[in-house]
Amino acid sequence: MIMVTTMQATEIKIAAVVTTSRKWNEETLALAKVTAERLGIPYAERRTLSIDELRERYGVQDVLVAKNGLLMLETAGGELFFHPNMAHLRIKNIRHGRGDRMGEAMGLHEGMCVLDCTLGFGADAITAAYLVGETGQVMGVESRPLIEAVVGWGLAHLTGESHHVTEAMRRVHTVCSDALAYLRRQPDKSVDIVYFDPMFRHPFYESKALDPLRAVADPRPLTPETVAEACRVARQRVVLKETAKSKEFARLGFTQVTGGRYSKVHYGIREL
Helix, strand or coil, X not given: CCCCCCCCCCCCCCCEEEEECCCCCHHHHHHHHHHHHHHCCCECCCCCCCHHHHHHHHCCCEEEEEECCEEEEEECCEEEECCCHHHHHHHHHHHCCCCCHHHHXXXXXXXXXXXXXXXXXXXXXXXXXXXXXXXXXXXXEECCHHHHHHHHHHHHHCCCCXXXXXXXXXXXXXXXXXXXXXXXXXXXXXXXXXXXXXCCCCCCCCCHHHHHHHHHCCCCCCCHHHHHHHHHHEEEEEEEEEECCCCHHHHCCCCEEECCCCCCEEEEEEEC
């Protein structure tokens, strides 16, 4: 089983503030203040101030906004918010018998325990949670506190386009931690699969939807030490998602690589 740790306040220094939308209610205000306290960053009264005016007043670039019961992040690249759109399409494909390449690379089935070390928007974690079912377990680790706050809250509170998606979302638990530090705290052979989807070394810049994420995401490459820890923690496989022609597979010891012939994305597999 995954050792779950809860981070009430991050040790990472965050240059951001939390505020509400201009039209707020007591529930929205409470969410903003609780989030500010958990992250250890200032709560900023919105009043009539624009996002840019808040940035200037507090000397920050990123502004976390509580709005309509959810959290959104205003970044240099645009507005980052959680929505399970991509997971919805993938789960729909699975239900219609079209499969999922990530799930196939992981060898996922009912009851498995998955550790996603690079949560991001959460689409991979939600898809994995659907595939492992009610008896399975998925933990999503995210090193960036602002991303984990937005995605973690969305997973726990947003409703998907079908009950299959919503149930899968609720089965994903999140934690804010550096992946290597988190892996070091886990017992040997404590999960079935460890999964990595780091920021690609050569990203697809035509994917404009990722611009807000790129502005705040962890840009560090995956290290051999992190992969070694993953191999200690996993019982069955360690899987790496990267661009099809990436040299990261060879650098990190993933000799088995799978993916569609014309797919831009492939998966490296370390069988254990």
